[in-house]
Each structure stands twice: as C-alpha cells, then as structure tokens.
Amino acid sequence: MMGSATGRHRFLPGKWVFYFLCASIFTFLVLPVFVIIPISFSAAKFLQFPPRSFSLQWYADYFGSRNWIYATIKSFQVGILTMIVATVLGTLASFAIVRGDFRGKRLVYGLLLSPLIIPVIITSVAAYYFFARLHLVGTVWALVLAHTALAIPFVVVNVTATLQGFDITLERAALSLGANRLVTFIKVTFPLIWPGIVSGSLFAFITSFDEVVVAMFLCGSKPTLPKQMWDGIRIAINPTISAVASLLIAFSVLLLLSLHFLTRRTERIRGAG
C-alpha cells in the first residue's frame, strides 16, 4: 500500500510536466492557423500582431479585387469539375476493387493510390511537359485532369472503406425479391454507401482547391486562388493574403465539419450492418 501511494505521489509532478509539454505542442500546432485570423482584421497598413485596432480593409480588398475574385471562381470551377470526374471514376474503380475477382487486383489498387506517393513536383513538371505539347496549358481541362489524378486516391480510399463495411446480403435480399441490378443499386446500395462517396468527393474537392504546385505549371495567365496567393507571397507579403488565408481556413473547417458528420454516419451504418 505504502509503495503504491508514494509511487503515485512521486509521479504527480511528472504528470503536470507531461500536461505542460502537451499543451506547448498543441500551441505549436494550432498557432499558425489561429494567428492569421486576428491579423486579417488589423486596421494597420502592415501586418501587426496583436492588432491594435480592427477593420475589414483586407476583406474589402479581397472582395473588391477582380483578380482575387476571378481566381476564386476559377478554383471553384476546377475544384468542382475535379470532384465530379474523380468521384465517378474513383467510385467505379472502388466497386471493381472490392467486388471484383481477377488477377492483379492488388497491383491496380497500388497504382490507383500511387499519386499519393510520387512527389508532386515530379507529377507537375511531367504534366506541364505533356500538356504543353498538346497546347493545353492554361486551359481549365488540363488542371482538372491533372488534379483528378491526384484526387482519385482519396475517393478510392474512402469508397473502398465504406464498401468493405457493406453487408452484401442486403443486395442479395433485394435481388431475390425481384429487383433488377439497377434498382438494387439505386434503392439499396447507394442509400447505404453515399456518405463514403460524399466524403471521398469532399476530399477530391479540397485536394484540387488547395493544390498549388500543379497549378504553378498549368494555370497559364489566369491563376487559381492558391496560385494567386503563391504569386502574392513570393513578390511581397501583401496583407490582403491574410484575409484570403482566413477565408480559406473558415472554408476548410466548414468542409471538415461536413466530413466529420459523414464519417459518423458511415460508422453508424457500418455498426448497424
């Protein structure tokens, strides 16, 4: 008894040291995200922390600038198209991976995920060379196709995970009750797996929306939002970027919340299955 009591006592300061250490690490992790937001509301003419007075000047700058707004529209355009193409292709591939039975399946699966591994600078330079020869650099489709390659792995990972948790006897039941394959898919399979497909598509969207290295090479003269930010940061730190960065953080958090909600839903479905 005494031994365990002193043991616990001796560990008490250690515990607080540990908590302090963890608190410092968490601060380090969230600091960059949370320091940008107050700065973006600063009324000073340069970046100032902590801001002494507040204004919306940098937000006004952003919303009043044709360049920033065009870049935002282009990013949404490319992001949404990428999302659609990657989701359709990745979902089809996931069905073949989970339900198919053929040789070389693991190899194909590895190939589908390989854009995650290959350094993006190599992907970008290679895509640049390829699309330049086809005179497609600067077009939306060059960006969409290159981004789709990067986004497919995320769709495949999300959808295969959902499909692996799917109880196939439900389809068997529908088929045995006379539904044809299309009806079975629409009425049974899809309602159960859609959260996985939608989270895959959100990943696909954000992959494209945040992507900058491919965009550096393929955008041509009309940049996407991250490319415009990149140019702005490289030339001079323009405080408008702090407003753009804050808006991007807010947007990411919004997507993250939707994703969280969808994951919970998938887990419930898997739990029920």
Place this chain on the structure above:
Amino acid sequence: MGTSREPTQYGWAFLLPSVILLGLVFFYPIVVFLSKTFLDPGPTLKNVIDLFRTDVYLKVLWITFRISFTVTVVCVLLGYPIAYLLCEVSEGTRNLLMIMVIIPFWTSLLVRTYAWMVLLGRRGVFNSILMSLGILHSPARLLHNSFAVNVGMIQMMTPFMVLAMYSVMKGIDRGLPRAAESLGANKFQAFIRVFLPLSLPGVGAGSLLVFIYSLGFFITPALLGGRKSIMISMVIEQQVSTLLRWGFASALALLLLAATLVFFLIYSRFFKIEQL
C-alpha cells in the same frame, strides 16, 4: 431466368476509366519526363554524369536528407506525447484535442506556410513580441534559413505522425501496462517495458510516412528557406522554369523518385498502404 441472382461481380470494365485517365495524364507523362534523363538532348549519360560531377547537387541531396531526417525525428518527439495523451483522456476530451490535431492537418499547406512567414518575419509576430518585452533590441533573422524550413515542415508533418501513432496506440490493450504495475513495476517501468515496445509499429509507420513526404516537399522550403536550405524539389522546379534544362531536371527527378520509392518499399513491406 438465366441470369444469376447473386450480387454483381464488378469487373475490369469498372476500373478502365480510372486506369486510362491515370495512364494518360499521370503515368505516361512521368515516364516521358523521366526518360529525358537518358534522351535529352540525344541518347546520353551526360545528365547523370553532371549530377554526380558537380558537388552542388550532391549537397542539395544531402540537405534534403538532413532536413527530412531532422523533421522526422522531431515529429516523433512531438507526436508521441500527443498520441499518448489522446489514448489516456476521456472520449469528450479526446474529441476536443483531436480537433486541434485535425484542423492544422486539414488547413492548406500554403496557408500554414504563409502563417509561418507572418510569425517569423523581420516585423513578424515573434520579433515584435520579443522586442516589446525588451529581450531583443533589433529583429532576429528567423526566416529564410533552415531553422524556418525545419519549424514549418515539423508543424506540417506532426499531425500525420500523431494520427499514424494514435491508430496503433489505441489498439494496445490497456490491461497490459496495468498488469505490469500490479506485478510491481512503477508507472515509468510499465511504460518503458510494456507500452513503448507495443507502440513502436506506429512510430515506424509514422516516421517512414513523414520522411517520404518530406523528401518531396516543395512549397514550405521554397517560401521559408534560404540559400543554405535548398531542397531537391526546388532545384527541379528551377531547372525547368528558369533554366529549361529538361534533361538535367529529369535526372534530379529520377533521383528523388528512386529515393522515395526505396523508402516506400520499406514502408509497404511492414504496413498497409491504405493507412496513408
């Protein structure tokens, strides 16, 4: 009826669209680009020889490895306590703490890199705080050096490390360290001799992932680094964009890809790639 009433076996046809797209806009361009190592300007080994003859590029390779290694080690040191804490706390607290890991993870690299520039710049947050406290009299040079690159990359990669370690740690049977304690080990011994060895697969998976991703990092070193912290991906970009030396850029890319694949093969030997 003739048709079987079994759930559909999805065949190759479902894979084709993805395989064709990736083949056309991903694999084929990469092969063409990498083949330039030996084909640009004509059939040649000059690009490879150049790579090993000028020690500048070997130095860049060395810097790339050094930064990636430092980042990996520090990420382990920072990630381990966090992953451990996540296993210890109640579910409510864990969800809250998880948010603090996932929000930075989910925020774009460019936004976070920009934030580090704001924090570390000459008139940045750290310098103004240190100066207003009277600790510094003139701003310290915190940006555009390998310190800044390391700090930035560590912050980008720690969430990866935490998630990889946590996925292993949460599967460790909590009864085992407790059993060690009931047999007379103190908390520290129970941790070192029981929990730590069981958590090592997570450390291994996380480290390999962080190292692999660090080798190819571009945005963060390009914006935070100085002349002494040039990483290989930055040289590839420079060779293509400003010098138009495609053959040489290709040789560098081949080297980067080879290094990445070697470490990835080690990773896939021990861990499933789904965990990426």
